[in-house]
Amino acid sequence: MSTATLSSQHPPLPPRPRAAPHRTGRLFALTGAVVGVIYGYDTGSISGALVFLSKDFQLTEAEKGLVNSILVGGSILGALIGGKLADALGRKAAMLIVAGSYTVFVALSACAPNVVVLDAVRFLLGVAIGISIVAAPLYIAESTPARTRGACVAAYQVATVAGIALTYFVNWGLSDGGHWRWMLGLSAIPAALVLIPLFRLPDTPRWYVLKGRTDKAVEVMAMTDPDADPRAETEAVRAALARESGGTVRSLLGKPYGRAALFVVGLGFFCQITGINAVTYYSPQIFEEMGFTGDGQNFLLPSFVQLASLAATVAAILIIDRLGRRVVLLSGIATMVAMLAVLTAVFASGELRGATTWIGFGAVLLFTAAFNFGFGSLIWVYASEAFPARLRSTGASVMLTADLVANLLVAQFFPSLMARAGAAWTFGGLGVLALGALVFAALTAPETKGRQLEEIQGYWRNGGRWPATTPSGAEAAADV
Numbered sequence: 389m390s391t392a393t394l395s396s397q398h399p400p401l402p403p404r405p406r407a408a409p410h411r412t413g414r415l416f417a418l419t420g421a422v423v424g425v426i427y428g429y430d431t432g433s434i435s436g437a438l439v440f441l442s443k444d445f446q447l448t449e450a451e452k453g454l455v456n457s458i459l460v461g462g463s464i465l466g467a468l469i470g471g472k473l474a475d476a477l478g479r480k481a482a483m484l485i486v487a488g489s490y491t492v493f494v495a496l497s498a499c500a501p502n503v504v505v506l507d508a509v510r511f512l513l514g515v516a517i518g519i520s521i522v523a524a525p526l527y528i529a530e531s532t533p534a535r536t537r538g539a540c541v542a543a544y545q546v547a548t549v550a551g552i553a554l555t556y557f558v559n560w561g562l563s564d565g566g567h568w569r570w571m572l573g574l575s576a577i578p579a580a581l582v583l584i585p586l587f588r589l590p591d592t593p594r595w596y597v598l599k600g601r602t603d604k605a606v607e608v609m610a611m612t613d614p615d616a617d618p619r620a621e622t623e624a625v626r627a628a629l630a631r632e633s634g635g636t637v638r639s640l641l642g643k644p645y646g647r648a649a650l651f652v653v654g655l656g657f658f659c660q661i662t663g664i665n666a667v668t669y670y671s672p673q674i675f676e677e678m679g680f681t682g683d684g685q686n687f688l689l690p691s692f693v694q695l696a697s698l699a700a701t702v703a704a705i706l707i708i709d710r711l712g713r714r715v716v717l718l719s720g721i722a723t724m725v726a727m728l729a730v731l732t733a734v735f736a737s738g739e740l741r742g743a744t745t746w747i748g749f750g751a752v753l754l755f756t757a758a759f760n761f762g763f764g765s766l767i768w769v770y771a772s773e774a775f776p777a778r779l780r781s782t783g784a785s786v787m788l789t790a791d792l793v794a795n796l797l798v799a800q801f802f803p804s805l806m807a808r809a810g811a812a813w814t815f816g817g818l819g820v821l822a823l824g825a826l827v828f829a830a831l832t833a834p835e836t837k838g839r840q841l842e843e844i845q846g847y848w849r850n851g852g853r854w855p856a857t858t859p860s861g862a863e864a865a866a867d868v
Contacts, residue, residue, distance in 0.1 A: 415585055416531035416612065417540040421547040422582045423483065423524050426490055427517060428551020429558075429575045432668055432694075434459070436559025436687055437568035439672050444568070445503045449803045456669045457800035458507050459514040464792045466518020471785060474523045475598065479530060480591040482523035487586060489516035490579035498573025521788065525768075530592035533613035545768075549701050549760060552668060553694030559672075560687035597625045648848040649783065651832045652771050656787035658825035659763045660794035662724060663818040666802040667693070667756050673803070677811050678748040679740035693753045697764075700757035704765035712837040713766055714829075720762015721826045727755035728819035735812035767791075770833070 434456060442452055474482040493513035500506035525544055532540040559571050593612075596605035602622060609618035667674065671690040680689065708716055730751040734744055771784045805814045834852070836844050846855045 415589060417528055417543065419483075419582060419585050419589065420524050420528035420531075420540070421543055422578060423486065423520060424544045424547030425551035425554065426487075426575050426579050426582070427520050427524070428548040428553075429555045430490065430494060430513065430517065430551075431548075432552040432555035433559070433571050433575065435669055435671055435690065436556070436563065437571040438670075439563075440566040440568040441503075441506070443566075445506075447503060449807045451503060452803045453800040454507060455503070455510065457796050459510045459517070460792055460796040460799050462511040462514020462516075463518035463521065464514075464789065464796065466515040467521055467785065467788050467792060468518070469515075470519040470522030473519060474526060475595075478591045478595050479523060479527040480586065480589065480595075482519060483527050484583065484586050486516050486520040486523060487579050487583050489513070489519075491576050491583070494576040494579060495573055498569040498576070518792070522785075527592060530594040531608075531612060533616065545764070546698065546701055546705075549694065549698045549764075553691060553698055556671075556687060556691035556694055560691060563687045593622060594625050597622060602626070644849040647852050649786065652783055652787045653790045654828055654832065655763075655767055655770060656789075656791040657794045658821070658828060659767050660791050660798060662721075662759075662763075662822040662825055663728075663798060663802070663815075664756065664759045664763070665795050665798050666818070667752060669799055670802060670806075671752070673806070674752065674811075675749070677740075677806065678734070679745040680749075689749060693756050696753050696757040697760040700761040701765055704761045708765065708769070709837060712835050713769065714833055714835045717762045717766045717829055717833055718826065720758045720760075720765075721822065721829055723758035724755055724762070725819060725822045725826055727751040727758065728815055728822055731755070732812050732816040732819055735810070735815060770836075 438452060438455060441447070441455075445451075447455070470482065473485070477485075489512070493509050493516060496509045497506060497513060500509060528540050528544055555571075558574060562568075562570050590604070590608050590611070593605040593608045596602070596608065605622045605625065606618045609616065609621050613621070667690075671693065672687060675689055704716055704720075728751075731748060734740070734748040734751065737744060740748075767787070768784075771787050802814070805817075809817075832852070834844070834847055834854075836847075839847075843854075847853065849855075
């Protein structure tokens with residue numbers, strides 16, 4: 389159907405006040421960002437709560453790992469069903485399910501009478517988190533104007549890091565009384581409140597087109613972007629959806645995109661297996677092992693670590709299109725390798741007091757900031773650039789699964805490794821994995837700064853080499 393045909397079948401939309409669309413567009417982005425903050429908070433809140441609930445429930449090291457890993461296991465399931473749920477019920481419905489589930493399961497986790505109930509509730513909370521990882525960026529990207537879409541999606545990532553930072557300040561404030569139930573349960577309040585704007589907002593134009601509700605898609609387009617032609621934009625969405633059919637895992641792994649799939653899946657796995665969530669989940673225990681004493685100190689220090697991570701994320705967003713993808717990614721991973729070497733030396737020295745403890749703290753801070761500067765800022769950029777439109781969502785799902793599997797391994801086995809092998813061997817092992825990640829990225833990551841999507845996809849079709857010429861117009865139109 390051409391744009392002209394689409395326009396001729398429907399009368400022009402009545403003029404709308406220009407203020408309302410801008411408010412609607414901002415409300416979409418703001419609502420998604422609030423969900424990002426809640427997701428970050430729920431991911432990090434266990435780090436403080438685990439110190440106190442471990443004593444109340446008398447947990448072993450393996451049981452501590454399970455409290456974290458069962459959340460990640462639920463996230464894997466949620467991520468696997470999140471895309472289909474968002475397609476079947478709608479992006480808005482998926483977000484309502486996420487916010488409602490956060491409200492219920494966070495509150496239940498705060499009331500858990502024993503670790504068995506806590507694990508069961510955290511698994512269900514993990515399912516909600518997995519759905520949100522898929523649905524929230526999708527909801528934001530499909531609801532905001534093209535000229536602000538990148539900034540709005542990036543703001544969601546920043547909001548997630550801000551949520552993690554917030555949880556450490558809350559944990560610090562509640563640590564004197566050991567109020568782990570409040571640490572876990574406080575995010576139920578914003579989760580319940582975000583349901584109010586979600587009920588009022590429409591679904592995304594893309595989903596309405598997916599369901600054949602073109603008139604509604606045009607209406608929402610007009611609400612969110614008053615400067616665009618809503619019928620032309622809707623027709624562009626319809627044409628893009630028509631090109632996206634056939635995006636199966638089998639087609640992803642075969643020629644000509646098998647090399648791109650290996651790169652994206654490997655990047656997703658290395659992103660987590662190098663230990664970033666060991667810091668997120670277990671930082672109070674790490675700082676205690678390092679020689680810091682007192683709950684106040686061990687809860688406050690991770691707050692500064694996450695603030696540095698927030699600053700690193702913002703810095704990467706500001707310079708990524710100036711310095712290039714490889715420079716940012718490789719410098720971030722190289723810094724992680726160096727900081728893990730420092731941590732290994734700190735723990736191996738046995739002199740965990742005075743200046744040594746502060747060197748260890750600086751290494752943890754720089755390690756976490758370097759992760760968010762490199763891996764954290766670039767993994768979704770590469771995933772979105774590596775594949776044509778018909779394979780993009782499938783590629784992101786496969787990468788996310790690899791990411792969460794590695795996260796599961798770290799969450800489950802890190803406390804046991806610390807107890808049995810010792811901190812020096814544990815961080816040394818993570819350093820070897822980070823070095824492997826650096827070699828992998830150096831060999832496989834292309835520099836895509838300033839490249840059009842059809843050029844990047846030509847790189848992968850050409851066996852990981854930049855072609856002499858860009859694809860023909862017909863080929864590019866079929867893929868992008």
